[in-house]
Amino acid sequence: MKHRNIGIVSGRSNILLRPEGTALFLVLFLAAGTVLARPALAAAGDAVDTGDTAFLLVASALVMLMTPGLAFFYGGMVRQKNVLGIIMQCLAAMALISVQWVLWGYSLAFGLDHFHLLGGLDWAGFRGVGLEPNPVYAATIPHQVFAMFQLMFAIITPALIIGAFAERMRFPAFLLFTLMWATLVYDPLAHWVWGAGGWLRELGALDFAGGTVVHISAGVAGLVCALVLGRRRDYGRIPLPPHNLPMTVLGATLLWFGWFGFNAGSALGANGLAGNAFVTTNTAAGAAILGWLAVEWLLHGKPTALGAASGAVAGLVAITPAAGFVTPPAALVIGGIGGAVCCFSVAVAKVKLGYDDSLDAFGCHGVGGTWGAIATGIFATKAVNPAGADGLLYGNAHLLGVQVVGVAAAWIFTSIVTYGILKVVSLLTPLRVTAEEEEAGLDLSQHGESAYPDTGLAALDVAEGKRVTAPGELAVNWMASQGNPAGAGILRQE
Structure with a gap:
């Protein structure tokens, strides 16, 4: 009975430069510093x-x-x-x-x-x-x-x-x-x-x-x-x-x-x-x-x-x-x-x-x-x-x-x-994504990638009655709209 990494880019700036990122890593590393002493591990006894x-x-x-x-x-x-x-x-x-x-x-x-x-x-x-x-x-x-x-x-x-x-x-x-x-x-x-x-x-x-x-x-x-x-x-x-x-x-x-x-x-x-x-x-x-x-x-x-x-x-x-x-x-x-x-x-x-x-x-x-x-x-x-x-x-x-x-x-x-x-x-830090980020999806807005790059969001968005850019352009356009020079154009989704 029992009784008993992060290098995230969000928006236009690296989270490590933001207050929430600094706080998170400060807590982890300060805690690590308190436990650097290495007590000897006891050998396994017969009770095991x-x-x-x-x-x-x-x-x-x-x-x-x-x-x-x-x-x-x-x-x-x-x-x-x-x-x-x-x-x-x-x-x-x-x-x-x-x-x-x-x-x-x-x-x-x-x-x-x-x-x-x-x-x-x-x-x-x-x-x-x-x-x-x-x-x-x-x-x-x-x-x-x-x-x-x-x-x-x-x-x-x-x-x-x-x-x-x-x-x-x-x-x-x-x-x-x-x-x-x-x-x-x-x-x-x-x-x-x-x-x-x-x-x-x-x-x-x-x-x-x-x-x-x-x-x-x-x-x-x-x-x-x-x-x-x-x-x-x-x-x-x-x-x-x-x-x-x-x-x-x-x-x-x-x-x-x-x-x-x-x-x-x-x-x-x-x-x-x-x-x-x-x-x-x-x-x-x-x-x-x-x-x-x-x-x-x-x-x-x-x-x-x-x-x-x-x-x-x-x-x-x-x-x-x-x-x-x-x-x-x-x-x-x-x-x-x-x-x-x-x-x-x-x-x-x-x-x-x-x-x-x-x-x-x-x-x-x-x-x-x-x-x-x-x-x-x-x-x-x-x-x-x-x-x-x-x-x-x-x-x-x-x-x-x-x-x-x-x-x-x-x-x-x-x-x-x-x-x-x-x-x-x-x-x-804000709890919720912006309206634009929610519309684009968390895959793109929070992580800059798509689970289905060959199809993008086209099938779902068409089913929802929306008009979007070509699937292959979606990730590039989203990154461009967030200030990434690797992309060009603006995410178009109506």
Whole structure:
């Protein structure tokens, strides 16, 4: 059980010369300077179990694969002029959090407890994170392996938020937001739930693999971002269909594949509990697809491939906090309800309320994670995991109350701090691209390249009733309009 480069040109000036770029690199390099001391790594002792260690290394690699899978899942759902923007944000999150986690993130999340709210900096720069196990967290695997497994969770969590503000956040703002959010939201919340001494852990809250820490936090943060940034310019005015559904389905299956490492790996050993988590994970995903498609069929008259892919993700989200605490029949219920509830949230609630959660980060992760955390309080049983607790179904209503407290705390904390971070970032750099940049797409305006250079944006723009320059000229004209002498002419798009 788990208790647990940049040389970006944006517009006409290099980000390294801008305040936000200077601030970002100053923080990283000053932090690096505080951890230059190189403590000796202890030799691996007899307590290390090679089977458990191998299992966690593979599980870590599976979870790492989920972020590229997310890039495909999200990338296929946006318009083709924004697909590289999505992929770049996911890759940037992988790079940025990999550095942040070593410098201070892991220590804040899992280090020596301070007031039951946050870890200290004792392990900053991985000082003291060596080759011997840390019995507080994982008694049979090297401390470094445990830390790297946790890193993969820290990477994908801010990446999930991307789906809420897709197609409209500036890349410099994204970098600053991601760094601050990981430090000020993810790390404290991880300590609350999984860190030794964390107040939710001490209260008895159960979160096997990240329903509260990962999915609720990312989903709620996504909703806040969507509300603060506002709708896309074309939202509600013209259809905004996914540009490549096969790409989205591929991403969903990569997520499903990686999720076995996400959930089964959270047993922290090659054992029966990992096997149970594997079974419940797959069962919930299948049930959620059926639940999503049933609601979609009733509402719209047809089941869709996008709905099936989204349903799988919704079920995987819902079972995550419960995977190591519930039986396979309970996973059927959790997944089926999770798929249906998330579909209703996306197809009905979002439309009624009018917010633009571009790729349904809140609808799948915020809603699905909330249901999963509450369902854990209902269906958990010590028959599956003696280190857990019995839930409401087994005569213990107290656990359900604790789970509700954990959900409420995550919602409130994430909402307030995320809003504050966005306001601070907005003082350093604009959060949102300009109207002209949004029209051209983030691929060109933020990165100066196109995912489909042979076709450009012509097919999509013609479908939207717009007249554009020849596809081969589009990137050149955009760069020229931004002052790049390599191009000539002005981007023409009506």
